Amino acid sequence: MTVLRVDELSVSAGGQSLVRDVSFQIGAGERVGLIGESGSGKTLTASSVLGLLPDGLHATGSVRLGEQELLGASERTLSRLRGMEISMVFQEPMTALNPSMRVGSQVAEPMLLHGTRPDRRAARSAAVELFDSVRLPDPEGTARAYPHQLSGGQRQRVLLAIALANDPALLICDEPTTALDVTVQAQILALILAATRERDTALLFITHDLAVVASVCERVLVMLDGEIIESGGTREVLSSPRHEYTGKLLAASDLEAR
Amino acid sequence: MTAPSEPPAATQPLIEARDLERRYTRSRRRSVHALRGVSFEIAAGQRFGIVGESGSGKSTLVRLLAALDTPTAGSVSFRGNRIDGVAERGLRFLRSELQIVFQDPMGSLDPRMRVRDIIREPLGRTRRAEHTERVAELLEAVELPADSGQRYPHQFSGGQRQRISIARALAPRPSVLIADEPVSALDVSVRAQILDLLLDLVERLGLTLVFVSHDLNVVRYVCDEVAVMRHGEIVERGPIDRVYAEPAHPYTQQLLAAAPSLRAALARLEEGP
Ligand SMILES: Nc1ncnc2c1ncn2[C@@H]1O[C@H](COP(=O)(O)OP(=O)(O)O)[C@@H](O)[C@H]1O
Ligand SMILES: Nc1ncnc2c1ncn2[C@@H]1O[C@H](COP(=O)(O)OP(=O)(O)O)[C@@H](O)[C@H]1O
Ligand SMILES: [Mg+2]
Ligand SMILES: [Mg+2]
Numbered sequence: 001m002t003v004l005r006v007d008e009l010s011v012s013a014g015g016q017s018l019v020r021d022v023s024f025q026i027g028a029g030e031r032v033g034l035i036g037e038s039g040s041g042k043t044l045t046a047s048s049v050l051g052l053l054p055d056g057l058h059a060t061g062s063v064r065l066g067e068q069e070l071l072g073a074s075e076r077t078l079s080r081l082r083g084m085e086i087s088m089v090f091q092e093p094m095t096a097l098n099p100s101m102r103v104g105s106q107v108a109e110p111m112l113l114h115g116t117r118p119d120r121r122a123a124r125s126a127a128v129e130l131f132d133s134v135r136l137p138d139p140e141g142t143a144r145a146y147p148h149q150l151s152g153g154q155r156q157r158v159l160l161a162i163a164l165a166n167d168p169a170l171l172i173c174d175e176p177t178t179a180l181d182v183t184v185q186a187q188i189l190a191l192i193l194a195a196t197r198e199r200d201t202a203l204l205f206i207t208h209d210l211a212v213v214a215s216v217c218e219r220v221l222v223m224l225d226g227e228i229i230e231s232g233g234t235r236e237v238l239s240s241p242r243h244e245y246t247g248k249l250l251a252a253s254d255l256e257a258r
Numbered sequence: 259m260t261a262p263s264e265p266p267a268a269t270q271p272l273i274e275a276r277d278l279e280r281r282y283t284r285s286r287r288r289s290v291h292a293l294r295g296v297s298f299e300i301a302a303g304q305r306f307g308i309v310g311e312s313g314s315g316k317s318t319l320v321r322l323l324a325a326l327d328t329p330t331a332g333s334v335s336f337r338g339n340r341i342d343g344v345a346e347r348g349l350r351f352l353r354s355e356l357q358i359v360f361q362d363p364m365g366s367l368d369p370r371m372r373v374r375d376i377i378r379e380p381l382g383r384t385r386r387a388e389h390t391e392r393v394a395e396l397l398e399a400v401e402l403p404a405d406s407g408q409r410y411p412h413q414f415s416g417g418q419r420q421r422i423s424i425a426r427a428l429a430p431r432p433s434v435l436i437a438d439e440p441v442s443a444l445d446v447s448v449r450a451q452i453l454d455l456l457l458d459l460v461e462r463l464g465l466t467l468v469f470v471s472h473d474l475n476v477v478r479y480v481c482d483e484v485a486v487m488r489h490g491e492i493v494e495r496g497p498i499d500r501v502y503a504e505p506a507h508p509y510t511q512q513l514l515a516a517a518p519s520l521r522a523a524l525a526r527l528e529e530g531p
Contacts (some may be wrong), residue, residue, distance in 0.1 A: 037445040179474065181311035186516035208445060214523030235527040238520070252450035254520050255479040 001028045002066075003140045003169050003202035004049065009061040010055065011044050011226075018057070019044050019226045026170065029200040031193075033213035033234065036223030037249070042206045045223070046172050048087060049204070065170065083110040087163035088243075089192075091175040095156035097147040104128065104143025110165045117149040130161040134191055153184035160191060167199055174206045189216055210253040214238055222246050265295055267276070270338050272301035272466055273323060274504065278332035280318050280490075292318040293329070294490040300483075305460060305467040307477035307498065309513070310487030316470045317375065319487070320438050324358055325349050339495045354380070357427035359420070360438035366423060367411040373422055374407030380430045400455060416449035421455070428459065432457040435460070436468040441476065474517050479501055 004026045011019035018039040024197075026032045034042050037153050048059045053069055063070040064083060070078065087110075098106055107130055108123035112245040115122040124143070131139035134157040147155055158177060163171055173192060177185035193216060198205045207213050213234065215222055220237050222230040222245070241247045251258075273460055280293040292315045298305045308316050321327035322334055325341040334342045341352055357380070360366045367376055377396055397477040400421040412420055420440060427435060437456065441449040457480060460467045471477050477484055478498050485495040486507065494507040505511045 153446055182474075182518070183311065183512060183516040185518070209518060210446070211518035211523055212518040214527060215518060235524065237376065238524055239528075248447060250520075252447040255450070255453075255475050256519065256521050258450075258479065 002026070002027050003030075004204070005062075005064045007062040007064075008046075009045065009059060009063060011041070011048055011057055011059045011141040013057050015233050017226065018084065019048070019059075022061075022223075022228050024221055024228065024231065026202040026204060028169070028202055029196070030219065031203040031205060031217045033217030033220040034204060034208065034223060035208065035220060035249075037208055038044045040223040041226040042223055043174055046088070046174050046204065046206060049170075050082060050086060051075075068221065072252060079158045080114075082118075083168075084114045084166045085168055085170065086170045087166070087173040088174065089156070089159050089176045091178050093152065094147060096159055097155060099147055102144055102146060105129075107143075107158065107161050107165055110162060114166055116166050124240070125163070126165070127185070130165060131158075133195075134158075134161045134164075135187070136161075139208050143195075151184075153180055153188065156180060156184075157186055157191070160188070160195070164195055168201060170197060170202045170204065172204045172206075175207075175208070177212065178207070178209075185212075192216065193196055210238060210250065222249070239244070272298040272302040272304075272337060273468075274333075274335040274338075275299075275319075275323065276335075278319070278322055278334065279330045280315075280322065280327070280329065281330045281407045292490050293322070296334070296487075296490070297332075298485055298492060298495060300466065300468065301465065302466050303305055304483055305327045305481040305483030306485040308468065309472065309474055309477045309484055311513075314487040315490040316472075316487055317438055318490075319360070320436055320468070320470055324356055324436060325352055326358075354430035355432055355437065356434040357430065357432040359427050359435065359437045359440050363444050369411055369417060371410070372407065373409055373411065373414075374396045376411070376422060377407070377426045377429055380426060392429065393425075396428055399428065399459065400425045400432060401518065404475055415448075416444055417452055420444065420452050424452075424455070424459070428463070431463075432465070434466045434468065436470075438470045439472065440469075442472065449476075474502070474513055476518070486513065 002025050008057060009019060009022040010017065022045055034045065036042055047053045049063050051073065053059055059071055061071065104124060104127045107127035111123040112120065117126055125204050128139045128143050131142055136142045136154060136157050148223065177188050180188065205216050217234050220231065221228050222232045224245050230237060230241065230246050237246060238250060241250060267343065276297050277292050278296040281290055282290045284290065296319060308319065310316050322329050325344065328343050333340055336352055341349060374393045377393050381389050394404060397404060402421050403417060411422065429511055444452060470478065471479050481498050482500045485492045486502050488509050494501060494510045495513050501510060505514055
């Protein structure tokens with residue numbers, strides 16, 4: 001079953017073309033990586049799917065979530081889908097969290113907003129369960145903490161709990177572990193894998209790290225200057241790249257081989 | 259990998275740290291014990307790596323090695339001379355002998371200065387004419403276009419800015435280069451170019467390198483010796499190949515297991531799920 005279908009997506013700012021003719025699909029339970037160096041258009045592609053393009057940028061083409069066209073959909077439609085059918089985890093958890101709200105309430109909020117739990121009490125206890133499932137220590141106590149009282153890795157776990165609160169069909173992660181230490185990164189990646197497997201969630205996983213994409217994704221899309229220049233099974237693309245750029249990226253990443 | 263150059267037989271280590279402690283006092287009641295008794299020696303010609311996760315004390319240690327900060331206890335010697343707690347005028351030799359390159363070139367390059375003035379800054383204000391020649395030489399050494407000198411830092415990409423920082427560091431002809439996470443903010447292909455440039459310069463100029471990173475793969479590529487830090491202590495130290503192949507400390511084992519490896523991940527894909 002196709003969860004997300006992107007067709008000839010292009011993004012421009014004024015006359016400047018930033019993303020060109022991007023097409024791909026993600027099925028239920030499928031994990032797809034979007035890789036490329038900074039400035040290649042990864043975040044803009046994800047933002048287009050979420051209907052969160054910055055002001056002044058314009059997207060054309062088609063982005064369908066199931067039967068629903070998202071490009072040009074009303075803000076009302078999009079906000080009904082966000083946090084419910086699609087959710088996201090970004091690189092910098094501090095900016096994505098409300099600094100003056102206890103993290104337990106921030107996890108309960110999307111459940112109350114979308115009415116997936118009958119009342120505040122039920123949402124609260126679901127939040128504590130989610131904290132347990134993302135391996136936050138002392139879930140009850142952590143639920144009462146404010147973001148600044150948590151470490152970077154713990155904040156990223158909170159964001160993941162928020163993203164998973166309503167069992168979305170599609171999870172988008174944009175460089176979710178880039179700011180984290182390697183041991184914490186390994187734990188968060190394991191959590192993302194376990195959570196999406198368990199729920200059969202479609203995953204769009206953005207990273208510039210080939211080793212990370214190889215450990216998480218089954219398929220990979222390679223982006224260069226706003227275009228997808230190569231795509232395929234992760235093993236095929238990373239062991240016998242067809243595009244010269246993918247080869248260069250691999251050679252530069254594989255310090256073990258140099 | 260470049261062949262490790264044999265360190266010259268030295269009777270005395272180039273840099274020696276003894277029982278270094280550093281406490282930062284945040285308030286009357288709270289202090290951070292950033293270094294807890296760190297000792298090691300670096301021989302001339304070594305490529306010495308310091309690896310550890312954020313907050314482990316790497317930058318604190320580097321600032322002490324460069325005498326940019328004073329230890330709470332313990333000592334640092336450079337060619338046998340104590341450099342901890344020494345007044346700035348007693349450190350003039352060190353300021354030309356030892357130079358640092360930081361992670362974020364934008365934060366350490368004055369945006370209002372032209373690149374040529376940034377590069378010649380460590381040379382002082384005398385003999386400007388000679389400096390013009392030196393700047394040209396340095397731009398060539400770091401493979402930047404000859405006309406880069408007239409431009410400003412913001413006109414360059416992240417990797418080029420790191421080349422500018424390296425050129426500035428090399429200006430006074432130091433014997434030791436310290437690089438604190440010099441490639442952590444860069445894309446992989448730029449990262450590889452900067453690492454190769456550093457290795458090439460170290461070899462050509464016979465530099466001693468102290469290289470700080472949170473990435474074991476990067477340290478392995480660059481260094482011949484490594485110290486692994488955690489919570490302000492060195493938990494393991496040894497030749498990089500040995501530490502990588504047979505990590506002795508559980509924390510080093512944990513770091514190695516967690517470090518994403520492209521080869522290992524591809525090998526797992528090869529086997530199938
Ligand atoms: N709000 C914006 N206005 C104009 N250009 C933008 C804007 N946001 C991003 N860009 C440009 O679009 C390109 C792609 O950006 P982005 O998708 O953020 O790249 P990536 O996530 O791959 O690093 C970059 O060249 C960037 O400078
Ligand atoms: N100037 C400072 N004042 C107070 N605490 C500091 C200062 N610099 C570093 N620290 C603290 O010391 C510890 C080690 O920091 P640092 O040396 O920067 O580690 P690393 O470079 O390994 O990330 C951390 O807990 C950090 O918060
Ligand atoms: Mg991005
Ligand atoms: Mg540091």
